[in-house]
Amino acid sequence: MSSKSSKSRGKSSSKGGAATPKSKSSSSGSGGDRTPNPVNQVYKSSGGQRNFMHSYGLKMHNHGDVEESKSIAEAFAKHDKKCISRDIQDPSSLILSTPEYPTGIPKSQSMMVLSGRSVAATLLVAAVSLLAITVDATPLWFDRIYVLIFENTDYSAAIADPNFSKWAANGKLLTNYHGVAHPSQPNYIAMVAGSTLGVTTDGNVNLSNMNLVDLLEAAGVSWRSYSENYTQLSSSPNCNLATTIGSATCPNSGSKGKTNLYARKHNPLISFTDVQTSSSRCNNIVPATNLAVDKANNAIPQVVLYVPNQCNDGHDPGVTYAGRFLDNFMTSTFTGNAITGRTLVVITFDENSGTSGNQIYTALVPFGSLSITVGSTDNTNFNHYSLLKTIEQNFGTGNLGLNDVTASAFNFP
Template identity: 40%
Template sequence: MSFASLLPAAVLFALSFRLAGAISAQTFAPPSKGPLVQTANYTSFSNNTLHNKHVVKGKVFDRIIQVWFENTDFATAISTPAFEQLTKQGLLLTNYNAVTHPSQPNYVSAIGGDFFGLQDDAMFHIPSNISTVVDLLEEKHISWATYQENMPENGYYGISYKAANYGNSSAKPYSYYVRKHNPLMVYDAVSQDPARLRNIRTFNDFANDVVNGTLPQWVFVTPNMVNDGHDTTIDYAASFLEYWLVPLLTDKRVNGDRTLILVTFDENETWEIQNNVFALALGGAVAKHLHGTTDDTLYTHYSSLSTVQANWCLGSLGRQDTNATVSNVFSFVAQKTGYKNVHVPANQAPQFNLSDVAPGPLNSDAYIPFAAPNLKARGAGGGPVFLRPGLNKTLTVEKLPPPVDLYSLKKAVPWQMSPRTTSGKNIIPCADSDCK
């Protein structure tokens, strides 16, 4: 029986309506001859490789690779043949949720344990005294990198980049790359550190690193704006999945016996319903008896942080990654690490489909300063909260001043670098035609 046959009739009707109304002038075009073949379609070829041959053993996995797609309801993804077929090789996390809308705050949350009130896709930077997963990894000497398709060069800082349209040579250059899907670049602790900046890499670098046997232990992958389904359809994203990921599943240089691969989406498309997204745990680290099964534990993007922390006995960020209700560790990892997940009844689950409601240092409607993390918190890894230099430890959540509506005062938050771009209310049009 297919997963689609289990969906409510109303959901199937909505799905069929969406697919019937989807408009895309593009037909999937492979950017290269294969996922490990460098190509001029990615603007620049790789001229360096990482040097990550030391392996820090984890309790369940020695490498985690996260691959994020875009803006798709769970019902849509699970009824798409390529994604449904892939579930036979892994554990489907049926109650995995994005944490808010729109795209960028979800990416930010998976790196820093919070979206800090962010409510749009404009260009922001987060100050260097705010900790990230990179701090936790480096403290235990665990290698890491992100690979961004069509980013023109390592550590590119721009808001977007137009490249030759490899799918249609007669068309104008296309903005395949956008910074809002490259969350490590948003954090100054990474983007302003030259040593770390070289780990913000391109897909040609990915090919080079795999061939040289230097693929890191923590990997975050973002396909470009057509391949992730953002500017196209779920069927287009499925074609990319079959072109890029499926061949890598049988390549031991990528997917070894102790590799965990998480395939998921940043957020759903229908903001009026719970923000449930497709998430599948794949790879050699997922026991075969779990293949083709489901797990209905409540997970969120914060769970990717807590799962990594539990696996390598790391410290925490002292933010939502330590909020047990929303940061359950993937069950097969929790069982082997001794972490006890929180059971959240369906009628008590937090609502993750909200937007424009969370005060924070990146919210111009309800601005508050960056608060210190909860230094007394204990995450799934058991280690202490990591605190970067320069953060005021005394400015806790309890001591924050009331939120200020900077937007009504025609002011931006201190960390905003371009006008607001979300599709919500009170928008200032972006001055740069590349802003989307």
């Protein structure tokens, strides 16, 4: 990764900075390759509140005073260039453990793990809170990233479709992009968690692992997941955990009969317990009709996950029908005030139609950006972890410490 791409790029706030946290334990096991991140750190406050510091490392001295703690915080802030203040309701419950020093902290001092009523921990929190240093940062390549996901189609079939081919020609076609698993759901989980997390079926799962939302919110990056035919509950938190919602007979679907329109297996963020139990996060898991409202209000978030229903994603009627939906979506969505700054639309599929190779179509379509040469191709070996890595690098969020660490981010000038 270049020195440019390693800089902090997410928007910061007084409540959060970029993060490179460790994975939380999973209720469904810890499947998938796990690559430990040498600079992960997590600190926790009472009441289950999680706070995440940035990915450059911080150690406490085991005999520090106020001035020493302040110098540590200043060195960290200088290195991170983000807001480092945190709302710690009970500093005595702070737990801090991390393997490396940022520039400016003496390496001769030993690391300590803080818990209980550690005076040093309290001093550090006080020093950090006093500094409250905030420096705005511009995203690396794009101000906004949309991810639009289709279903179960071979690369060759997608690129042969006139509409998918058209939009590839309007951006960069990734000719060596692959899904990471079969069936559908593990691929969706991988896009937002850096691992399939042991998920091997399309059945409902409730995962306690770290995920993309944790990174984005810690870095002050706005997000929203729009799913067609999804409906929110009337009570808070209003995440609807139904397996399916609505049904219809899709056009051109032959004798398949009615299909379920919304499918939870295609809405990955709702399967994480720290989303399900949060009113604010559930408010960002919304019906797709909200996209037009957000567009009209100039309120499109920085990261958008858009999930078509199981007709429009090609699940039942096939790639031709999905291609028509794609063309209509692109031409109707990316006009007028939806284009503010540099926007990237990632058009991808979850998996191919079989089990061999799992190569899938993925195109990167820019609006208002010179970071992509229109009509170009890239034969680098990418997968869903590359998509996650690109979002992380673009907004400077740090990583989840899993397959997103070793994945190749998309190539931009």
